[in-house]
Amino acid sequence: MTRNLVVAGFGGQGVMLLGQILALAATEKQLNATWLPSYGPEQRGGTANCTVVISDEEIGSPVVDKPMYTIIMNNPSMEKFEKMVEPNGTVILNSTLITMEPKRTDVNYLKVPANELAEQAGSQRSANMVMLGVIGWLWKDIFTLEELEQAMVEKVGDKRPQLVETNKKAIELGYEFAKNII
Amino acid sequence: MTRNLVVAGFGGQGVMLLGQILALAATEKQLNATWLPSYGPEQRGGTANCTVVISDEEIGSPVVDKPMYTIIMNNPSMEKFEKMVEPNGTVILNSTLITMEPKRTDVNYLKVPANELAEQAGSQRSANMVMLGVIGWLWKDIFTLEELEQAMVEKVGDKRPQLVETNKKAIELGYEFAKNII
Amino acid sequence: MSEQALKVVIDEELCKQCELCVAICPVHVLRISSKINSKGFHPAELFDNEKCISCGFCAMTCPERAIAVYKPEVEKA
Amino acid sequence: MSEQALKVVIDEELCKQCELCVAICPVHVLRISSKINSKGFHPAELFDNEKCISCGFCAMTCPERAIAVYKPEVEKA
Amino acid sequence: MSERILMKGNEAVGEAAVRAGCRLYFGYPITPASEIAEYMAYRLPQVGGTFIQAESELAASNMVYGAAAAGKYAMTASSSPGISLMQEALSYMAGAEVPGLFVDAVRGGPGLGDIQAAQSDYFQLTKGGGHGDYHLIVFAPYTIQEVINIMPIAFETAFKYRNPVVIAIDGLIGQMMEAVEFPYFVNPDEVPLPNWALSGKFRHGYKKNVNTSLELDPEKLEAINWRLQAKYHEIEEKEPRYDYVGVEAPETLVVAYGTVARVTMSALKKMLAEGKSIGLFRPITIWPFPGKALAQKAVNAKRIVVLEMSAGQMIEDVKLNVFDPNKEYEFHGHPGGTTFTPSEIEQILRG
Amino acid sequence: MSERILMKGNEAVGEAAVRAGCRLYFGYPITPASEIAEYMAYRLPQVGGTFIQAESELAASNMVYGAAAAGKYAMTASSSPGISLMQEALSYMAGAEVPGLFVDAVRGGPGLGDIQAAQSDYFQLTKGGGHGDYHLIVFAPYTIQEVINIMPIAFETAFKYRNPVVIAIDGLIGQMMEAVEFPYFVNPDEVPLPNWALSGKFRHGYKKNVNTSLELDPEKLEAINWRLQAKYHEIEEKEPRYDYVGVEAPETLVVAYGTVARVTMSALKKMLAEGKSIGLFRPITIWPFPGKALAQKAVNAKRIVVLEMSAGQMIEDVKLNVFDPNKEYEFHGHPGGTTFTPSEIEQILRG
Amino acid sequence: MKIVYERPKTLEKVVNHYCPGCHHGILHALIAEVLDEMKLADKTVGVAPVGCAVMAYNYLDIDWIEAPHGRAVAIATGIKLAHPDVLVFTYQGDGDAASIGLAETLYGAIRGVNVTTFMYNNAIYGMTGGQMAPTTLLGMKTTTSPYGRDPKREGYPVKMAETIALQDGTAFAARSALFNPRAITETKNHIKHAFELQMKGEGFTFIEVVGTCPTNWGMTPVEASEFAKNEMVKTYPLGIKKDVKGSETR
Amino acid sequence: MKIVYERPKTLEKVVNHYCPGCHHGILHALIAEVLDEMKLADKTVGVAPVGCAVMAYNYLDIDWIEAPHGRAVAIATGIKLAHPDVLVFTYQGDGDAASIGLAETLYGAIRGVNVTTFMYNNAIYGMTGGQMAPTTLLGMKTTTSPYGRDPKREGYPVKMAETIALQDGTAFAARSALFNPRAITETKNHIKHAFELQMKGEGFTFIEVVGTCPTNWGMTPVEASEFAKNEMVKTYPLGIKKDVKGSETR
């Protein structure tokens, strides 16, 4: 079993954290995982993305140019990453912010109103956690919802305990959303 | 025609100057000449030597390890350079200061009381010029006495005009000395 | 001079919403607007042209030099 | 104390004939000797032990620390 | 037993050094190595160690020089332009036989360049960026775990041969996260002070310690140099490290190290699964270069493919060691901080 | 017509630079290069030029960087440890495409070493002692006259390719005297200011000049690097220089440069006179290395003898370019500042 | 309408890369204003540092060079001696000018090179993400002084303006700031004065500018400006430290 | 006979390589005397420079390291942090400490490193044969200021003791000399005081020692000492520039 995923968006959208939580959850399960960040040439602001690879074997390249899954949080990232996804791969896009129309026919699109769901959970800033929930459903063969929440708490709990509850709710909303539309 | 010569002694004995004057005299005659200094590892004081090559052809190595001629001004240099001279070569030694006995049988020794003759000329410091006169006689096929004196004046005249006369006298004494004993 | 001529003109695309101009204005006539520019910033705006004394402090302080300031001529003449 | 005991002892092999000691001696009892050491220097020498006041200035000044200085004990006791 | 923790490469460099017994870090910030310094600034005080932010890379490298000459495990980390500024110190340390650990998080050059992962310091690190005949021992790990595994070896090797050691990584290894374990913890108090250490402690009996790279007598300096060369030859005999994945005597031999080797892995495994006659030779030490092993692996190879994130540097060592004009040498490079992608490599390997 | 004058090598370096049109010298003293600075300190004020004793080699090299970026012939001279300190500036200048002349009077290393003639900076100079993929153009003349002949070419080449140029000499060339002539005198006022020069003078029409080696976008930096590589390839095609003395297709091919080549001359001529099948291939540029010409000369050679005042550096380029395992490669070296003697070389060549 | 303030001509009309509220932008603008007023843009070369201002060359419409970290004054010296009639200034961070480049900066002063150096003192390494600078205040937490700068461990803040003023080749050395219109005006006066002295060949001119780094100080721009005004100036007192032409021209 | 003066034990009994009359030898001896008196030879590491004193390691019977040119204080910092209980001093020339090594030396003071630096100020580069030093007096001819040092061309003499004194991490900074017994005694007192401060962990201690270079000044040793006393001190006034424990211990 090997899964890989690219998460892309603006610097402030928490795409790095999303990836780290997945890598952490995998590590806790004694799976192998790599998390690889990539920042644009702008020193501040601008777009950012990270690549996560999870596997029960030794991981080859942490660099992935044809990801199986992508989570895309904004238009510029849609421009850049939509075309990279592997044929038959899955594109999870934040339909709240992405106005561009999907262009490919050989991949599966999953439109998630991430910011809206996050707002329901308590804060737009948890849109990344909604997406975590969505991936959680898609990868339920690997993780339970609890395992993902647990990893989130480990990552976030110490520094910003006040976010834990909102995040949990966001993860669950994402999970439910995915469950219902798939 | 190619001649080479090593001049060796203490730092203060003017061995470098002697070599430079020969190189200069050769250059003025449109011959080729190289002058190569070598200082001991001591930064100050200690022994020093220079190698002069004069030729009417293009000069190959300015480094000479088996010189045809050597002028040796003191005991430590005798130790080091006597053995290097080419078989049938000529060792001109300063008999005023060198107490060591010549060891080789395959070279010609020329003992010159350089300091004494220099004293006669006016200053012990002109011992190097005595040796220049000796070489002048040995290399009379190349230089006239006047040419050597001329080169000496060019080298020394500007900086220490007061030395010119003494030096001239020393060169002449050396020349005469060589002429008489050979 | 027409009443409408603005004393303070802010280039919204240059503005980075730092609020230094807002904080420095001695008569408090600047604020952050609800508009959004192409970089995602809400630019500053002048909300009371009348009260503005054209002191230029906002322009001097603006790190982006997004502000131009004008003074009505011969107003009191 | 014997009259002959030297107040100033110079290690001739260390001396470099710089003359700093000669110049500094307040009572002028040092000079450069006619001896020659293995490096070719003429070492300094004390030529009037009597007059030397054992002030130590020569030793302090000597860059080679070639000088040792002694003072007669209880001389005036 | 040590546990597996998800850790950033740069932090793992710091933690590995601490666990290897290093308590002295002297550094100057530079992307993408700054996180190593930052980790050490936070971590060393916890274990009674000292972190110093030096005024420059010149100062940092000379502080390492001093601390290592005093007999202690000491290190610095920097990136390409900073490493250029350390060349004098490195040449001195090699000449005076002082150990010391240098991490180079190689970035795109020349000049200020960019801050992305690169391998274009290969020549600088392996041929001697500084003056004179000397060598640095250079490890080029390809995963965070390998960085960790190498760390104690790096210090030990430095001290064993009294020679500076470099660990060459890049921003990709430094910034990625992966689960790692630290199977060691060396108590620095138990590392004996070598008897050449400057400290006054070995002076008893008037055998003072003097550390210098100066020898004004050329004959003596030549003798010292031949002695150093003998040491380097010994290192070339004993210390080359490499890894090989592939069929026994491949037709296509790929040579790559560090990040490039790791990116190659995916394509390689795919092709091996397809039964292709291919193999990846991965130098772990780039000096000493594992040339003999490489030549052996290359015996049957028709095609030798060298992949570097540079315009072509290691390829010279590959050719010098294989030294067979009847093979096809193929170079693919990315100078300037861009990285190979797995698909690109797959395409290259499929030829 | 120029007259023949007996001159010291180091002074000739200075005089040649002045006559080539250089009016800006920035230097820091170091044996055996100090005399170049001393000559310039005395000479430049006579011709309206400027001599600056910099606070360090870092400063000196960056002053050259600034002055050359301003479009002027500028230079410095140093020796091995000082050259190590210039590696960052050299990498930057190559990256930002700034010309500038550097003289390296190579001395024995590593570290402080000694002050005698050596050739152990070959790797540092030719492989890029600094970081990143770049090359310096390196001349290695073997007589004072050749230094003089090369000087204007060195400046022109630097400006033509906008790349730093090194003239590698050593204390032997620098301190010896020989009769030389200066067949040129360039008036610097007649050298036009290139349009990339920083000065404000080319700014009219809002096309300001910006000189930088920074490019944070890795794709763009890679493109810049490939462009630089194309330039280097062009230089490799057009600018290699060498000299050859010997029979047409020798059995024994000797490869040596600089001082070693000169010392070899005596023995070589003797053996040629004896009718031996021998030849001396002498690279005048050590980068670009005249590899094609060498390979051609080596076609019939059984034995290739490389002589260097180092522990063996150029030998790698010799092997890479001849690239034939069926020849015998023989290396003889003197690391540490000692020089070959003519008899020693004769003995080596006679086998 | 009379123009009270318009964007200076020499300031290129592009969005710079500085963080919102960073004072680097103010200092850029002041230099541009003075160049406009003195009509010098056609005979000026700027030297950009390695630091947040590394791309300053994109913002002022003059010739520029980007120097290696810390070597700006050496680069400037080379340019100035190549073209003695050209105005040359270096624009540097505190790390660039006072840490890695300390020797080069001081030698500008010792040698009395006719160039002007701006040192933007934000008490931090901005570009590399908030490490300690030589100017970091005692007690300040940075990524490399995570326990707060303790002089026993991390040494003392370096006082560049004073140290430069002590050197005999310095014509002008001052420390000013940008936290309010008065400080900004003062800084602009210094710039003009320094450029005038340079054009007259009086020697090295140096302006240490107390700025801000909202991003790495973890403050809003307004808070950062306040911090500069209330805290920074305690360690870095503003004022002219040396002026060879003080009485004449001011 | 009572001993007034005997060669210090820590001064090795070898002929040094200094020129006759050079004050380097006096400074060596004073350090040796203090080490003897304080019984520190067994816990001292000296850092030799590149300069005439490059082989100082042959003359004092303590552990030594020979640093790259100018980097002595950085080397010393590394040693001191490796062995905080050991006395560490650097012995440097003026070129070494104040030109190429200016940043490293100043950072000893800024950082307040517990080491002692001796800077032998002979206004020249002795080892390399008489080039200009940062400390060369105005008007002095050297091989690289052949027309006499002119501040417009060659800049100004650098005042290290004062510049070091200005830095907050400095515990002691003084300038003294060796041209007569009184100056020598004063220098020795400084050395002892500096070593004491170092052992107490008070910070950086710096002693600039005005010396001579008869060889490159073209003077006899006696003339050179006179020149130091009469001319050097005009540019380099002797005295204590800073002493954190001045009142207590002196």
Ligand SMILES: Cc1ncc(C[n+]2csc(CCOP(=O)(O)OP(=O)(O)O)c2C)c(N)n1
């Ligand atoms: C030789 C070298 N060392 C280190 C760096 C990394 N670096 C880039 S900017 C910088 C410091 C910037 O701080 P400062 O000069 O204060 O400017 P600021 O960003 O705060 O404006 C450093 C250390 C580099 N590029 N080159």
Ligand SMILES: Cc1ncc(C[n+]2csc(CCOP(=O)(O)OP(=O)(O)O)c2C)c(N)n1
């Ligand atoms: C990097 C480097 N640059 C230059 C030199 C050459 N060098 C040796 S000593 C010296 C200066 C010595 O002067 P100073 O420090 O004043 O000591 P002094 O000899 O006068 O006692 C120089 C420039 C060197 N060895 N290394």
Ligand code: SF4
């Ligand atoms: S010009 Fe003065 S009063 Fe008007 S908005 Fe700006 S700061 Fe306020």
Ligand code: SF4
């Ligand atoms: S100061 Fe400038 S950038 Fe900041 S909010 Fe006001 S207009 Fe915008």
Ligand code: SF4
């Ligand atoms: S001890 Fe004093 S009096 Fe005696 S010789 Fe020495 S200096 Fe002169």
Ligand code: SF4
């Ligand atoms: S001071 Fe010392 S070295 Fe100099 S002359 Fe006197 S004894 Fe000799």
Ligand code: SF4
């Ligand atoms: S990091 Fe700090 S100094 Fe740099 S641009 Fe941002 S706020 Fe300004």
Ligand code: SF4
């Ligand atoms: S050159 Fe000068 S400083 Fe050096 S040993 Fe000789 S006199 Fe002393």
Ligand SMILES: [Mg+2]
């Ligand atoms: Mg800063």
Ligand SMILES: [Mg+2]
């Ligand atoms: Mg000196």
